[in-house]
Structures are given as C-alpha cells and as structure tokens.
Amino acid sequence: MDQAETKEWSRRYAGKRLLRSEILLDDPLFQQLINTSYFTPVPSIVRNYFQTQCQRCGNQKRSLFGSIPCYSCGNVHVYCRKCIDMGRVMTCTPLYEWTGPEMDWPHHSNACTWSGELTEPQRKGADCIVQAIQHREKELLVWAVCGAGKTEMLIPGITEALRHGQRICLATPRADVVQELLPRLQQAFAKLEIQALYGGSRDREATAQFIIATTHQMMRFKHAFDTVIIDEVDAFPYTNDPSLPFAARRAIKPEGTTIYLTATPRQQHQMQIASKKLPHVFVPLRFHGHPLPVPEYRMCYTMKKDLATYRPPKAFLKWYHRRKHPERQLLLFVPSIRLAEGLSEQLSDILHDCVIQAVHASDKGREQKVQQFRNREFDLLVTTTILERGVTFPAVDVAVLAANHTVFDEAALVQIAGRAGRSPNDPEGEVLFFHDGKTEAMGAAVRSIKRMNKRGGFR
Amino acid sequence: MNCLWCDEAIIPSITWKTIVPLTEPMYLCPACTKELTVLQGGRCRKCSRMSRKDLCVDCERWQSNWSNGRDPLEWNISVFQYNDWMQEVISRWKYRGDYCLGKAFLPEYQRVFRQHFSFLPSNTAIVPIPLSEERLRERGFNQAELLADCLPRQTDQVLKRIHGEKQSKKTRLERLTGKNPFKVTQTVNNPVVLADDIYTTGTTLRHAASVLKQNGCPKIYALTLVRG
Ligand SMILES: [Zn+2]
Ligand SMILES: [Zn+2]
Ligand SMILES: [Zn+2]
Secondary structure (H helix, E strand, O other): OOHHHHHHHHHHHOOEEEOHHHOOOOHHHHHHHHHOOOEEEEOOEEEOOOOEEEOOOOOOOHHHEEEEEOOOOOOEEEEEOOOHHHOOOEOOOOEEEEOOOOOOOOOOOOOOOOOOOOOHHHHHHHHHHHHHHHOOOOEEEEEEOOOOOHHHHHHHHHHHHHHOOOOEEEEEOOHHHHHHHHHHHHHHOOOOOEEEEOOOOOOOOOOOOEEEEEHHHHHHEOOOEEEEEEOOOOOOOOOOOOHHHHHHHHHEEEEEEEEEEEOOOOHHHHHHHHOOOOOEEEEOOOOOOOOOOOOEEEEOOOHHHHHHOOOOOHHHHHHHHOOOOOOOEEEEEOOOHHHHHHHHHHHHHHOOOOOEEEEOOOOOOHHHHHHHHHOOOOOEEEEOHHHOOOOOOOOEEEEEEOOOOOOOOHHHHHHHHOOOOOEOOEOOOOEEEEEOOOOHHHHHHHHHHHHHHHHOOOO | OEOOOOOOEOOOOOOHHHHOOOOOOOOOOHHHHHHOOEOOOOEOOOOOOEOOOOOOHHHHHHHHHOHHHOOOOOOEEEEEEOOHHHHHHHHHHHHOOOHHHHHHOHHHHHHHHHHHHOOOOOOOEEEEOOOOHHHHHHHOOOHHHHHHHOOOOEEOOOEEEOOOOOOOOOOHHHHHHOOOOEEEOOOOOOOEEEEEEEEOOOHHHHHHHHHHHHOOOOOEEEEEEEEO
C-alpha cells in the first residue's frame, strides 16, 4: 500500500460507518484493509436483555425491528426497519468503521469568492459563528428571523473553518433545500469541491471537505466533522425523530462545534437559552430591514362545512377579491393533501382568470411547480405544510385555511407568515389566518412575530 | 400492535370479533387498510384486470400470439389494485427487503386462493416465480416464495432462472417477449398455481407456464398479489 493510495482511502472512508455494499472496493483489497485494521467491523444491531438498538440510526422501537431468515447463513436475524431505505442492516451484517490514518484536510487561507456585503445584523450573527468556530466552542444557536439571510451569514464562518483545515457539514431536513443551497454556496466558494448528499443524489461517496446533506445522510458518519451546521433545527422531522439527533451527535468529532440555525426555536432550546446553558445570537432583522408581516385573523363560521365539500369559504373569497395588492401571487396553505387537491380544483372553477396549482409531499412534480410559481407562471399555489419553510418566493400574500387545525403549530405558523414580504422591492405582504375558533398556537405565533419585530427596533 | 406500514399504533375497537380470541391479528392501521384495495367488480376473466369486456384487449392478443393460440396460462387472479400506495409498499418490501411487510398481504391472498382455487385437486402444486441467484443474495428472500408458502397446498420450487445464453435465431414469439428465462428442474404432472407479487404484462408468468407445459404439466393458473 503506497502513501497516495492510503491517502485516497482515508479521504473516502475516514469518519464513515458503512455497510460492505457501500464500500466500493473489491474483496481482496477490502480484506487486506481489514487485516491491517484500516477497517474495523462493528456490530450493526446490539441486543441485550432489555432492548435492541440499531447502531446506524439509533432505533430502539420494537415495532421497527423485523426478523428475516438469512439467505447466507440460514439463521433468523433481526433487521432494522427504520433505516431500511439506506440498505438493510441486520445482525449478521456488520458496519465497517474506518480506523486507518486520519484524513488531513487542506487549509484554505481564503476560500471565499463571495463579494456581497452583510447587513449590520447579519454581521453580528456571522461574527458570533466565526468566534464559535475559532474557539472550538461546543454549541451555538443562531436565532434568525425568517428572511434574515442566514446562508450569507454562514459564509464567514465556513471560510474560517476552511482556514483551519476543518471538515464541515451543513445539514438540513429536506432534500429540496439541499439542492437549493448547493449552487448558492458553490458560488460563494467557487474553487472548493462541495458535495450534496440526499436520498437519490448523484454524489454518493461523500469525499469532499465541505458536505451539504439531509439530516438523514448523517447516519453514515462517525466523528467525521469539525463543524456541523444544523439548519432548521426546530423542523419536522428533526425534532420528532430521535434518530436524527442521534446521528448528528455521532457525526461530529468529540471536540467539534455544532451551530444550530432556527427562526422559531422550540421550547427546549428557548429554555436552554433562558438558563444560559446554550450560547445564542439573535438576528432580529430581515436582510432588507423591514419588519415581519403580522398575521391577521378572519373568522369563518362555515369552515368545516365548506372544507368538507372543498368549497372555499366566503370570507376567503371576499378577502381575495379585495386584496390591497392583487398583482401579488398567493400562497394558500391547507391542512391536508386531499384539501390541497380538492380546493385547487374548485378554486379554478370559481376564479376564472387565475391560474391555480396544488402541491404536497407526495407530488412528483413538486420541484417543477415550485420553480414555475417562482417564475410567476401561475397565480395561486395551494399547498400543505410542505412549503412552510426553506422555500422563498419574491412577492406573495399568504393565507392559511383552517389555521386552527392541529398541523399548524406555533412554529409552523411563524414560518408560514415568514413566506410573505421576502423581496426588497416588495418587502410587505399580507398574511391571513382563516379559522373557526382561535387556537393557542395562532395567538402564540402572532405574539412571537410581534415580539421579534419589537426586538428588531419596530414598534 | 403497530401498523406495519406507517407504524401508527393500532387500537382495536372492542367488537365480538376481538372479544372472541384467535382472530387474525391486525397488521395495518385503518388508514392504511383503506389504501389496500381488493379488486372486485367487472374484470377480464383471463388476467383479472378491471374491464367491462369479458376478455380484455391484451388477453385477446395473447390468445392469438402465443404459439398458435395455445396460451399456456389458463388464467390469472390478482388480489389487489395497483395504486401509488401499493407501489411504495411493494418496493419497500421486495427491493429494500423489509421482509415482515409481506405479512400484511397474506390473509387476503389466502382468502382469494380459497375463493378461486378450491376446485383444484389436493395434489395441485404451488410454484413460486424464482429470483435470480444474484437478486436473491442481494435481497435475502424471494417475495413469491413467501406468498406461495402461505397457501394450503404443497410448494414446489421447480423453476430456475437461466442466464444470458447467446442465441442466434429468434422465433416470432421470442421477438415479442424475449427469451424464456426459466428452466424446469423437476417435472410436475399435476395442476400448478404460479405465485408471484405482480402481474404487469403477463409475460413472465407465460414464460414460466410454457416451460412447465412443455414438461408435461396439464394446467397452469396464477395467483398474483397485484394487477399492475
Ligand atoms: Zn436502523
Ligand atoms: Zn398505517
Ligand atoms: Zn385480460
């Protein structure tokens, strides 16, 4: 084994924990790397008297393990059903950890090719991130309102990390956000190789110094990154799925830095901030310097009856026809896929000169529709909470039908309201909550938006 | 018990069925059960596709194209309708290898067997469509075998997949359907019900049926999980 080869292997496999089928080496070479302890097999599923745990995703839930008669050895094995989309993990297939030489990532004295300028509040946030990375602090929470421009805010921190020869991962809950971030960051670091990892992505092996990935993809790493930036840390599925924090914690080096980004911190983080257990920085201003639009309530007594037959409520139509800026596109949130489809059909019948589409999570043409809406190819987009975050449209009004439905919790409503007024050319935007009984979440969302505006220096 | 597909906890409502023990366990939650649509109503008598005609267009074509009108397959019965949900479930079951998902289908598969195949003699053999050695190693199990094994007749694994042997002259049939990928490892002189997960064009099942027939099998039927 010569040095160049060894270096290539550590570039490919350092910090990874993989199934044999994910390691693209032929059997003799692989065996040799095992013999020299460059790869070490570790059990993929650990069982004791009380419970079983998948060592890749951390799953411990009994209903998410299955048993299967093994084709190679004839015994019945336990396998993990939770992370099966990444290749089946079972008791007779170990995971392989790289235990060979560490990869020595290059130091980039100034990798940044971005020439834009940060606003004052962005600068404050960016400085805190740089310091956290410089001083190898354990954690930092960046609380930046929707539209603060957090991608730009990350650039100085990433530049700093690269200066120290660090390996960096920017993790975000959704694949479409990964795809949106890649070209923007590639432009900001034009000479650096950046890889994007998500289910079905072209980059598979993750051999770059800077990785943008869905939080799911972090399950393939162990002690790989010096700095991990977790975008939308409050978002579903990160908070509801214990395997994602499990994976994120393991992917980072023990002495590494974790930066959390959020516009709507969950209670647990708010409490840690209040008790000063979690260092944080608050970025209260949108990059264009205007306040967040404050939602207005509209009562619709007939909501349930209307929506049962996919009929748009009268109060909604009345508002729609009298909008202050009818030239704006409209983003209409509804609580379910069925409603999104049914309502967009009925609305098309009623609003003749308005072109309407619907999107939801299992819609295969989702990305295309989002792009078309962004290009102003149609006027009204009916959507489920799938577009609540991560996506920006320049000038839209936002309406939520059945805002009192349980899918719209406080964070979701704040995020939804944050879709309006994103453009410096049209920095306002109407946000309407249509409901038939105000919920605690609706009130909390409005209070929290007002509070953030106040902290940003607005009345 | 949790739903095998969405992992939602299933809370059984108390009915006489649940009070009296020994009923079938619930594998899917009510929402997922709704997605699992049993085929019923007007169907092609030959391939089970929803059709107003007694024999669908595709099956008419099979009649005339397969070796002078002697279609080796008597008929196929499928249990469920193919929809987006079904596609996702089947793909996680067989391609990802989530073995235990299959359990959710077995009760209906057995019921439809009893409904349509009870007339067959007790020496009828169930023959699962085999996977190639390579696929089998990859996935660890053959979904067709799992289906076959739940039926109340003897399972006989008498088919084998053969691999890319070169062939110079193609017959008309082979041009239409490709080379027959199966061979028989053991002759069967009793009626056969082929077991597979999906009937799409019917080509695979007819290839299997035709090698069985050439080797002396009198009648071949098929029971498939979904009509693609
Ligand atoms: Zn797992
Ligand atoms: Zn379910
Ligand atoms: Zn037919």
